[in-house]
Amino acid sequence: MSIRIWEVRKSFGARVVLDGVTLDVDAGETVAIIGFSGSGKSVLLKTIVGLLKPDSGAVFVDGQDVGALRREELYALRRQVGYVFQFAALFDSMTVEENVAMGLRRVPGMTEAQIRERVEESLRLVELEGYGARLPGQLSGGQRKRVGLARAIATRPRYVLYDEPTTGLDPVTTAVIDRLILKLDRELGVTSLVVTHNMESALRIADRIAFLHDGRVRFTGTPDEVRSSEDPIVRAFIEGRPELAQEVV
Amino acid sequence: MKKRTDVVVGAAILAGIVVIVVGTLWLKGSGFGREEIELEARFREVGQLLVGNTVKLRGVPIGRVEEISFERGGDGVLVKMRIDRDAPLPEDPVVILSPESLFGDWQAEIHPRAQFPRYAFAESAEPGVLPGYSLPDISRLTAVADEIAGNLAVLTDRVETAFTEQTAENIRQAIENIQIVSERLTGLVATQQEAVEEVARRLNETTATLSEAAFAVRRTMEQVDSAVANGEIAAIVGNVASASAKFDSLSMELLRASAEFRAIAFRADSAMQAMGAIAARLQAGEGSLGLLLQDSTLYADLLRTNAILQALLKDIQENPRKYIKLEIF
Amino acid sequence: MNGLWSAPLAWVGRSALELSAGFGRFGRFTASAVRALSDTGTWGRQLIEQMARLGVESIPIAVFIAAFTGIVLALQASYTFTGAVPLYFVGALVAKTMILELGPVLTGLALAGRVGANIASEIGTMRVTEQIDALETLAYDPVAYLVVPRVLAGVVMFPIVVAFADAVGIAAGWITSINLLDLSTPEFVRGVRLFFDTFDVRYSLVKATSFGLVVTLVGCFSGFGAAGGAAAVGRATTQAVVLSSMLILVLDAFWAAVLL
Numbered sequence: 001m002s003i004r005i006w007e008v009r010k011s012f013g014a015r016v017v018l019d020g021v022t023l024d025v026d027a028g029e030t031v032a033i034i035g036f037s038g039s040g041k042s043v044l045l046k047t048i049v050g051l052l053k054p055d056s057g058a059v060f061v062d063g064q065d066v067g068a069l070r071r072e073e074l075y076a077l078r079r080q081v082g083y084v085f086q087f088a089a090l091f092d093s094m095t096v097e098e099n100v101a102m103g104l105r106r107v108p109g110m111t112e113a114q115i116r117e118r119v120e121e122s123l124r125l126v127e128l129e130g131y132g133a134r135l136p137g138q139l140s141g142g143q144r145k146r147v148g149l150a151r152a153i154a155t156r157p158r159y160v161l162y163d164e165p166t167t168g169l170d171p172v173t174t175a176v177i178d179r180l181i182l183k184l185d186r187e188l189g190v191t192s193l194v195v196t197h198n199m200e201s202a203l204r205i206a207d208r209i210a211f212l213h214d215g216r217v218r219f220t221g222t223p224d225e226v227r228s229s230e231d232p233i234v235r236a237f238i239e240g241r242p243e244l245a246q247e248v249v
Numbered sequence: 250m251k252k253r254t255d256v257v258v259g260a261a262i263l264a265g266i267v268v269i270v271v272g273t274l275w276l277k278g279s280g281f282g283r284e285e286i287e288l289e290a291r292f293r294e295v296g297q298l299l300v301g302n303t304v305k306l307r308g309v310p311i312g313r314v315e316e317i318s319f320e321r322g323g324d325g326v327l328v329k330m331r332i333d334r335d336a337p338l339p340e341d342p343v344v345i346l347s348p349e350s351l352f353g354d355w356q357a358e359i360h361p362r363a364q365f366p367r368y369a370f371a372e373s374a375e376p377g378v379l380p381g382y383s384l385p386d387i388s389r390l391t392a393v394a395d396e397i398a399g400n401l402a403v404l405t406d407r408v409e410t411a412f413t414e415q416t417a418e419n420i421r422q423a424i425e426n427i428q429i430v431s432e433r434l435t436g437l438v439a440t441q442q443e444a445v446e447e448v449a450r451r452l453n454e455t456t457a458t459l460s461e462a463a464f465a466v467r468r469t470m471e472q473v474d475s476a477v478a479n480g481e482i483a484a485i486v487g488n489v490a491s492a493s494a495k496f497d498s499l500s501m502e503l504l505r506a507s508a509e510f511r512a513i514a515f516r517a518d519s520a521m522q523a524m525g526a527i528a529a530r531l532q533a534g535e536g537s538l539g540l541l542l543q544d545s546t547l548y549a550d551l552l553r554t555n556a557i558l559q560a561l562l563k564d565i566q567e568n569p570r571k572y573i574k575l576e577i578f
Numbered sequence: 579m580n581g582l583w584s585a586p587l588a589w590v591g592r593s594a595l596e597l598s599a600g601f602g603r604f605g606r607f608t609a610s611a612v613r614a615l616s617d618t619g620t621w622g623r624q625l626i627e628q629m630a631r632l633g634v635e636s637i638p639i640a641v642f643i644a645a646f647t648g649i650v651l652a653l654q655a656s657y658t659f660t661g662a663v664p665l666y667f668v669g670a671l672v673a674k675t676m677i678l679e680l681g682p683v684l685t686g687l688a689l690a691g692r693v694g695a696n697i698a699s700e701i702g703t704m705r706v707t708e709q710i711d712a713l714e715t716l717a718y719d720p721v722a723y724l725v726v727p728r729v730l731a732g733v734v735m736f737p738i739v740v741a742f743a744d745a746v747g748i749a750a751g752w753i754t755s756i757n758l759l760d761l762s763t764p765e766f767v768r769g770v771r772l773f774f775d776t777f778d779v780r781y782s783l784v785k786a787t788s789f790g791l792v793v794t795l796v797g798c799f800s801g802f803g804a805a806g807g808a809a810a811v812g813r814a815t816t817q818a819v820v821l822s823s824m825l826i827l828v829l830d831a832f833w834a835a836v837l838l
Contacts, residue, residue, distance in 0.1 A: 046711070049714070049715050050714075051711050051714055051715070071719070075717040075719070076717075078714070078715055078716070078717045079717050081715065082715075083711075083712070083715035085708045085711065085712055086708070087707060087708065089707055089708035089709050089711065089712040090709070090712075091704075091709055091712070092707075092709075102713075102716050102718070103716040103717065106716065106717045106718065151712075151716070152715075254626055254627055254630045255626050257630055257634055258626050258629045258630050258633070258634055261629075261633060261634045261637065261735075261738060262629075262734070262735075262738055264738075264742075265737070265738030265739075265741045265742060266738075266741075268741045268742060268744075268745045269737075269741045269779060269783070272741070272744070272745055272779070273776055273779045276673065276770060276771060276774040276779075277771070277774065277776060278771045278774075301773075301774075301775070354772070
């Protein structure tokens with residue numbers, strides 16, 4: 001019951017994005033991946049669900065090599081993984097309810113009534129009861145992210161991957177989302193991987209923080225270890241001082 | 250909402266299918282509920298008939314040509330037609346193929362055989378297969394007419410050199426006869442509606458009359474024995490020319506009066522057949538020149554028909570629009 | 579190799595490679611659509627909606643175009659057929675041209691704009707806003723969910739739309755003939771039936787089906803290929819319309835050469 005990322009390399013054309021990333025996420029753990037913009041955090045997340053195939057290396061989810069799975073096996077695996085997109089990626093032709101129900105319709109043996117019940121429950125978890133009939137266009141950014149969250153967790157996955165869940169939100173809404181993530185972790189007991197470049201969020205929600213830099217994991221540790229890290233790049237990131245990072249580069 | 254979409258899509262698809270099926274049937278011209286039967290006819294050749302051409306009975310469209318195929322193990326062509334079950338087919342029906350217009354559309358017409366006794370129909374050994382005859386189209390008609398006219402020209406040349414003064418008197422008589430006949434024909438044209446066969450019959454009568462005259466000529470020839478004055482021949486030729494001029498105008502009248510071009514085609518075809526028969530008779534004689542002299546009335550006969558034909562041809566060739574206008578435009 | 583020559587040569591080489599890569603991608607895309615056909619559970623519930631959106635909603639524009647085409651055909655035919663040709667040939671020309679060529683091709687081109695652009699921009703937007711990735715993570719095959727119902731709807735509905743267009747075009751030609759030209763209904767009908775062959779209708783529908791396939795498939799392909807932002811969606815839409823319009827004309831010539 002874990003995600004193991006082993007020596008994953010991925011490049012787009014001449015640009016090397018991931019250059020041998022190795023990271024383990026244990027069951028029940030919440031790991032935050034931080035790093036500068038464009039450091040390949042989202043790419044790493046996409047290789048975990050097989051949206052992107054690594055050029056070399058492998059990702060194992062529940063011991064299964066994601067890159068080597070057949071289509072049906074891959075889809076079966078994806079039902080165990082919820083994915084929260086950076087910009088929510090809601091289906092804008094569907095209502096909130098329908099969006100949340102999308103994943104449930106793929107679960108064999110679920111009746112329409114059960115689906116409705118689960119949709120309501122999921123919307124309640126993200127504190128959006130009563131918004132079911134709205135279209136994504138009628139929601140604010142934060143609400144959309146919460147609907148995306150509700151959609152990701154509707155099938156009660158064992159893993160949830162968050163792609164920058166708080167980017168572009170005001171500090172209050174950010175805190176609300178962070179609290180939601182913690183609540184979901186607690187109530188649903190999921191294993192989470194959160195990609196963010198919001199240090200505060202990472203420190204707030206993560207059991208462990210991995211720092212991605214130059215296509216590799218430069219540092220892993222608990223929030224306390226991160227706070228006391230002497231690594232100039234990590235410090236530059238935490239303190240928001242680019243000059244520290246410049247010295248190393 | 251979802252249900253409404255289903256209904257709308259279903260309705261659109263059904264309506265589309267109905268449009269396709271009904272439209273196709275309507276365009277094919279085969280209405281619903283109209284019962285049809287299949288009819289087959291045998292032809293030597295079918296001219297420019299195509300599948301889909303109209304089948305007519307007394308001018309009324311009653312069906313379409315369904316299939317054209319070679320006769321198995323024979324030299325004919327079989328034409329299958331689909332016609333109205335209720336169409337009142339005549340006794341002993343035959344099928345005649347002819348141009349419907351000058352645009353190459355042909356048609357198959359069902360007639361009683363008695364109406365066209367002259368045509369050599371392609372009979373079939375199989376019961377139920379109607380005998381058919383394909384009318385030559387206009388280009389072939391003119392070609393045949395040209396050929397016959399050519400033959401006649403050769404024959405008249407020969408006759409002219411062979412004539413003697415002794416025959417002149419009788420020929421003058423014959424010419425008078427011809428004038429009488431031409432007047433009769435003028436009357437005939439005036440009445441206009443008489444059948445082609447009637448014209449042909451009268452022409453035959455005339456020929457018979459002329460034959461009697463020819464007998465007299467022969468007798469005269471046996472008794473008289475002197476030279477021919479060139480002036481006389483010239484006078485005769487002049488007379489013949491005036492007679493044929495009369496025919497010329499007569500035929501013009503005939504043409505102008507004709508309301509239907511196809512009727513002309515029919516008549517021309519009959520005339521051509523009669524003409525061909527005459528030419529054949531001439532050439533099948535024992536020593537054509539001798540036979541001609543025995544039957545010198547034929548000379549006038551030929552000269553006359555020749556003139557008519559040439560006038561007709563000239564007119565068709567010079568003023569094709571006049572004829573085309575008759576029906577098509 | 580001096581610089582003067584290497585640049586254009588490189589351009590030719592690069593273009594050729596890009597072109598063949600494009601063909602390869604389109605082939606793979608088509609293959610994945612064929613494979614996704616078996617995933618009926620995914621596209622089944624989408625099909626009716628797409629039929630309504632791509633097919634039924636296209637009927638008004640197709641009918642509008644066909645009606646005016648029919649009117650113009652009748653008027654121009656009568657203008658051409660002065661003197662030498664009988665006027666009832668107007669019926670033959672209207673019906674034959676409408677069914678064989680203008681019905682399917684004009685409808686196809688109009689729908690290449692309407693349907694092709696709609697599909698490409700919708701799918702392109704879904705691509706750049708990660709909705710397609712979202713489908714994947716929710717265990718939907720996006721090809722089965724998005725492409726198959728659209729292509730099937732196109733293949734089924736284009737012939738239906740074209741059937742309406744053919745019928746309306748001929749009807750418009752008929753109304754024009756009896757009102758503006760000196761032609762009676764029986765004359766027009768005679769002309770219409772004169773050269774009609776059942777094959778014409780099949781030909782028209784086969785063309786329509788192939789146009790439906792091309793327009794929807796190219797629209798989906800272009801949309802899926804969009805990468806970037808709004809500009810990419812715009813490019814994908816333009817590409818879909820241009821490419822499918824061209825393919826319609828190529829297919830038109832192809833069918834004429836193969837079937838006639």
